[in-house]
Amino acid sequence: MSRIMGMRGFLTSSIGAPSIGVTCAAALALPLTLPATAAPARAERTAATGRVAEAEVPGRTQSLPLVPRSRSRVAGAAPEQGLYRAGVRHFSLVGVVWDDPDTELHGRAQVRTRSAASGAWTGWQDIETHNGEHGADPGTAERSSGRVRGATAPLWVGDSDGVDVRVRADAEPAPAAGARGGPTDGPDATLPSGLRLALVDPGDEAPPQGPPADAPRSGTRTDAAVAAYAANTDLVPYGAPDIPELGRWATERELSRLNGGVPRAKPYIGPRPPIVTRRGWGADESLREPGFHYTNTVKAAFVHHTASGNKYTCSQASSVIRSIYRYHVKSMGWRDIGYNFLVDRCGTIYEGRAGGVAKAVMGAHTLGFNTNTMGIAVIGTYGTTKPPAAAVTAVARLTAWKLGLFGANPSGKTYLTSGGGNLYPKGKNVRLNVISGHRDGYATECPGKQLYAKLGTARSSAARYQGR
Structure with a gap:
């Protein structure tokens, strides 16, 4: 249900906004x-980045590299990467990311998780692959920042402390005899590089009512x-x-x-x-x-x-x-x-x-x-x-x-x-x-x-x- 508090009272600033790319001061x-009772900021920013250190903000993200899974090397076999971890720090949402946002993941990503409350493992769930349809437009500062990565959709799994993930590429035919290169060269030729599992803890519930903390x-x-x-x-x-x-x-x-x-x-x-x-x-x-x-x-x-x-x-x-x-x-x-x-x-x-x-x-x-x-x-x-x-x-x-x-x-x-x-x-x-x-x-x-x-x-x- 909505938590609307029925507040009223308006200031008289204008709706006008600057043009694209203009930063509002x-x-x-x-x-x-501002309210005299308000608390100071929770954490100091680092001089180098201007950001608050990860350990000092509510919530956390664990980033774990995926590794090749053992598979029989037969012609046309699809490469697979994965990761199994029990006893990780609590998380509630998962996703798979990779280095290049312009590289598509052609395959299937699945995950099963262990409930932090009951210790029971879920069945395998599909993670939807985004493949670039979301995100900033090409040529914009946000897209060209050098920080953007490819990623699947995020999947909400609830409070969990164990994870098992597998990412398998779509099977492709082996190259013809004597051919050089091809999509099946190497164990991960058809998977994006730098595959990592993101485990996200949302942090505490919304702050209490009153002046902003x-x-x-x-x-x-x-x-x-x-x-x-x-x-x-x-x-x-x-x-x-x-x-x-x-x-x-x-x-x-x-x-x-x-x-x-x-x-x-x-x-x-x-x-x-x-x-x-x-x-x-x-x-x-x-x-x-x-x-x-x-x-x-x-x-x-x-x-x-x-x-x-x-x-x-x-x-x-x-x-x-x-x-x-x-x-x-x-x-x-x-x-x-x-x-x-x-x-x-x-x-x-x-x-x-x-x-x-x-x-x-x-x-x-x-x-x-x-x-x-x-x-x-x-x-x-x-x-x-x-x-x-x-x-x-x-x-x-x-x-x-x-x-x-x-x-x-x-x-x-x-x-x-x-x-x-x-x-x-x-x-x-x-x-x-x-x-x-x-x-x-x-x-x-x-x-x-x-x-x-x-x-x-x-x-x-x-x-x-x-x-x-």
Whole structure:
């Protein structure tokens, strides 16, 4: 259930955002006086990297190299790598990463885990291979940072202390007699190099209510947490864990205020839904890159599923999001979590990438189409499982409000310029639904057949919420 606290009170900053790649300075949005009771930052940053040491932040990521598995060397046999570890430090989410983000994993990744509570091992579970369809667009600073790696989807497994993983390449025919080279040369010729297993511990539950625990004392300022908390002060007080819902007329008044007091002739905008902020789900702001990147507008929304499995409860959703956030940043090398928003099975909406929920924050969700769009991920896997009605309704409510801020019609179509991908070459002008599935911009199974089938319902509902 949503943890919305019914808070009110607004500041009067503008919704305006800088152009692509511009970094927002935290100090510009920082309130002049912060709560005197707030605690100092938890950890000192290292002079060399500017990041908090791994042991000093909540949660952790264990990175373990995979090794070749013993297999009979017959012609055409598929190479396999794996790892078995019992008694590792607790983790709740797993994924497989490799060195080159442009190299695809053609094969199958499976894992079984041991419950930390019962000691019982699960059966083998498939880990969905992403193969590049998520991430920053080619040529952007985030994509070109040198830190980005290839990776599978993350899989939520619950509190575990043992793991057994196997990654097997698709079998390919052996090269002809006398041929040099070929896909089967060497034991791992058809697997990406540098395969590693990521075991993610999400850390503690969301922080208690009250002043932000990692806000600076009066007279001092710290970095990413201050900036993230201040990014939503055009809607709620600094550091609020939740953004409360607004009725139709209050939302229209807010839209006028955000537009500098200039009323829109016919404001097609849905009522603002309740949203859990990054502070509300317990984001460790020291993990991500500093600053925010914005685009010029929001013309469309791409709907995703996280492909992390459906074995979570709504009370665990914040832990799942913290795990995905850590996986995206620490394991995959992204600047922040890729999605702009996430939705759990109970219909609760969560702020994703930092920068302000009402602003045009550039995400890393749909390779080639991150500019002037937003990404919404429904937590779970929806290839054969139908998404809960509450989640579909939440997508409709969120898009009706957020697209309405930028004058977009959820039941209409728009043109987007491709940044490069496997469906459309870079620079191509593509006509897409304003509410599209990930597969509309990139050849992928995402957001799963069952969730994709519900996008028509989301479009019509969102338009109705907008009063169209």
